[in-house]
Amino acid sequence: MDIKENVESVMAKVSAACEWAGRDLQDVSVMAVTKYVSAERVEQAVAAGIKHFGESRSDGLLEKKQTIQTPAHWHFVGRLQSRKVKEVVHECDIIHSLDRTSLAKEINKRYQGETPIACMVQVNVSGEETKAGIAPEELENFVRSLASYEHIQVKGLMTMAPHAENPEDVRPYFRHLRELRDYIQRLKLHHAPCHHLSMGMSNDFEQAVEEGATIIRLGTSLVGNETEREG
Ligand SMILES: *Cc1c(COP(=O)(O)O)cnc(C)c1O
Secondary structure, eight states: OOHHHHHHHHHHHHHHHHHHHTOOGGGOEEEEEOTTSOHHHHHHHHHTTOOEEEESSHHHHHHHHHHOOSOOEEEEOSOOOGGGHHHHTTTOSEEEEEOSHHHHHHHHHHOOOSSOEEEEEEBOSSOOTTSOSBOGGGHHHHHHHGGGOTTEEEEEEEOOOOOOSSGGGGHHHHHHHHHHHHHHHHTOBTTBOOOEEEOOOTTTHHHHHHTTOSEEEESHHHHOOTTSOOO
């Protein structure tokens, strides 16, 4: 697996998607999701110019962060158990999976910092029962309720699209998330500037960028998956 080649290929596709959509390439951050790979792969991704890293487990986050010497941005992207909050809350720049009041409460209680911690509210746009996230019709109330947690800043929305053979099939979910983001932005809530859209993974990131993603989360297509055989 040549990560440098992967990065080049991904960047070419992101660049084409930006051009298609009339967007600025600077407005899209590429995150490497490293949950399936060793710290060595993370080092290679750093060397290839990747600056954003995502982990879905607290021990993975702490372990990878320790081994990487170069400064980077760390993101927590997985389902976050309340009892793990204290381990990650000072170790990442953005939590992408704020999906319930009890979690907001715990983050607010554990976080100590001058400025609030950046969070994305996870939205279940597809309505699949197995997916985490706030239902679209409950989003406004949920975001408004977060005003009472002084340490939380809602930087944007995040979603996991359903798996589809044809990535064009998930485009409507990305579009829906963008519309929800625009709606929340228009409320001009002090605690929720909500300009980010964290959406798009290995299979569907081009569609996500075309629909306005500002952070794409790539595992397999960028750093691979060492828990499976790679061909
Ligand atoms: C694993 C994971 C990804 C990356 O998945 P790939 O399909 O391998 O790109 C992105 N987002 C979240 C929340 C994940 O858990």
